[in-house]
Amino acid sequence: MRSDQTNSLTGADLLLALDGSGPMRDQLARAVRAAVREGRLAAGAALPPSRALAESLGVSRWVVTEAYGELVAEGVLDARTGSATRVAQGAWPVQGVGGTPPVLPATARSQVASSLSAASSTGVPADGRPGTTVVPPATSPPPPSGRLRYDLGPGVADLRHLPRQAWARAAHDAVMAASPSDLLGAHPLGEPGLRAALAARLTVSRAVVAAPDDVVVTHGSSDGVARVARALVAAGHRALLVEDPGWPVLRDVARRAGLEPVPVPVDSDGVDTDALVALAERTGARAALVTPAHQFPSGGVLAPARREALVRWARDVDGVVLEDDYDAEFRYDRRPVAALQGLAPDRVVLVGSLSKTLAPAFGTGWLVVAARRWAGLDPSVPPPPVLHQLTFAALVADGSYDRHLRAARTRYRRRRTALLAALAAALPELRVSGVAAGLHAVLALPDGADEQRVVRLAAQRQVHVVAAGRYHVVPDGHPPALVLGYGNLVDAVLPEAVDRLADAVRAEVHTR
């Protein structure tokens, strides 16, 4: 069937590019992205109406509208009421990547995978089943003393629901199955099996464009950013544009590597790209560290036009965008926006880690550095131990990692909803901002409130919260707010935690 739109894409065209991997919605979105990326669909080209395309593909119309919606959010497509959905003006062919479709490698270690699958059906209870109370293992020591009872500090995943049994099984299978060549050598950029597993996962879950060779295994996000930063310094870079507010650890990492952070303001649509371009021009900075999927801490998603502007800027100045994808696996109201990397693999380095999906103790992260730019990465950092990498690869290969993420998503969504409801009841006059995502929310305090004082008053009430100022380059001058983390908050104490926090806020408001 042909669409009656002129200059439009036919279902047959799209069908040719469907890769048969995963849900149709994802296949369709990937096919469109690839067509745009490879220049087969030009800016302004109209796509078939969703009904027509759905018929042509033999799928429900919902599949098409979901895929279109996702691509609109990414800035690939442009939708106006009463008009055809078109390829956005900001969708560009990628130079130097050419027509090679993203490789979807067969996940490695199927042997491990099948034995893990067998192990996981032996009646061992799954970790983190939503809706059940999970008791920490009996051998787990009590949390360190001196910590406050109600922990609303941001940046910590749910330590009571880690897939400990699954990890132990994966570790067992990895060490039992390790071959002589596994045992004798470590690949400096990471074990091939893990790189393949990560490339496959990120291609599906984050719409990243990555062959296994484009993935570098790191020790975590700080290590990843540090290594890219040192490569940039070696290439002559002296400054790094950073979001303000932003995660101070990575600012410090960049500074230690020799890049002076240049703060760029953010708003509810993510980093202000007009300001970024102006600051880049003023300072000569040609590299930027951003959080497009979920700005930390303000909680916005980078707007489609800004995604486009950011990549255009990077191309114009021969620059690099570091995409800190820290909590992109956790979006609750819709599917996560695809990684920026997928639209500009030649310009964007994706930085990911297990710190938020599992915990820092898992000590593993990844870079996606297409076009083998990793050749410039500092070789003096050895990779994580081969056995550790094989363990994580086994966890991914048998689906345990994705099962954990799904369970965690459900848990966090529920907890976020409960937190917002409790805040609305206890502090109805205050606004909570940020999209439904991640492990934190931002609570705006009344004008003129002293956020540091609220933090102290909360601590007196056994509640740990962090002032927004902690994430600003200049710690004051911004509207007062708190960053509330719910990742490791115990559900049972959530109402009490919010009541105590509300009491602290009122104490500050009434005594100033």
Next chain:
Amino acid sequence: MRSDQTNSLTGADLLLALDGSGPMRDQLARAVRAAVREGRLAAGAALPPSRALAESLGVSRWVVTEAYGELVAEGVLDARTGSATRVAQGAWPVQGVGGTPPVLPATARSQVASSLSAASSTGVPADGRPGTTVVPPATSPPPPSGRLRYDLGPGVADLRHLPRQAWARAAHDAVMAASPSDLLGAHPLGEPGLRAALAARLTVSRAVVAAPDDVVVTHGSSDGVARVARALVAAGHRALLVEDPGWPVLRDVARRAGLEPVPVPVDSDGVDTDALVALAERTGARAALVTPAHQFPSGGVLAPARREALVRWARDVDGVVLEDDYDAEFRYDRRPVAALQGLAPDRVVLVGSLSKTLAPAFGTGWLVVAARRWAGLDPSVPPPPVLHQLTFAALVADGSYDRHLRAARTRYRRRRTALLAALAAALPELRVSGVAAGLHAVLALPDGADEQRVVRLAAQRQVHVVAAGRYHVVPDGHPPALVLGYGNLVDAVLPEAVDRLADAVRAEVHTR
């Protein structure tokens, strides 16, 4: 009871310093070392006759003669026939370490230890039981193709006898028991529990002087040497004295870090310290990388007078000795000579790893850097993942690691004996050199033989051997020899491997 020697040590004096840990022989040796180190026993002081001291301590005379023998080999004591055993002229009080006795911390994670002990008695067969045929796990893939059938390549441990089950149990217990603070943080120098376990182990097994804070967890020997080398470069060093022949990987590591290797000749007593001092003077080098316990590859043990000379030189020039302790756990004819570090913790950095005791895939090593000199180490290398470190700590804490080493020692001793017997039968005219230690032996070839040609002729016969030239800075000009590794040699094929090697040697000798 008092000895009738004047100026001698009484048993009561020694008894005061015995620490009650481990065999009496070790306690006694440690007590004497400590007394010498702390200046309580001056150079030239006579020790009680072994019989008198044994009576005084209530131990067998054997205990005392063993301890004395060990200390003579280390250069702490001096024994001449017909005269008293005395503190050697080369035994010196250590500056800056003072009277603090070595700390013997209670091993950490006793909780893990006890649960591991329970697990290990559940009937799971122990890995690597000597004398039994151990079949590789069924899931283990075949070795990579293209390798020669008879592997006499050096530097590889027995991959068929790794403590895989014990490691899997340790990994299970580590992840199940990890506390919130374990999960959230990594100590940049290594997990405190592992550092304590390593300090305790090395104090006992290698007579190292180390508090937990003196141990730095690394990714292995290359990482350890690289980090020390970068610290030396930052402190103004430009050259590193290295043994010639020696392990080329570490020479390359030093060069990449910015230290020019300065080769120093070795003989059957280890590195030639006279030559070292002269070369140091000529080049200005103030740092040396040596293998005192078992020179690689020539197989000598550093002679007592040279141990002394090396440390004296380091003190004289305000220098540093890197002690590569790569295979010191494996000595077959007697107990290993104590680490040089124990006599001069202010000058010697010990470098160790799991690469030879387990395999490179375990990706873990350690530095012993007393007096907190680690403050100068490059902080850009993240430590191995916390969970991996906790796994190794559990393996040490429950005794599995030491059990593995004991079993491996028995296995390697037997294999070495078999190898030497087979070589003596097949090539009676050739000499094998090196003490009974480690995972390799050196086979001298007939004068004028072309060692490279023998390597090729052996390969044609499916035997992998390495020419000594590979380890020399200048690959020729030395007497022709082969370095034969038996670490990963399959016992059943050993006679055939030697027969084929002998055939290759004869082919070279007869055709030149």
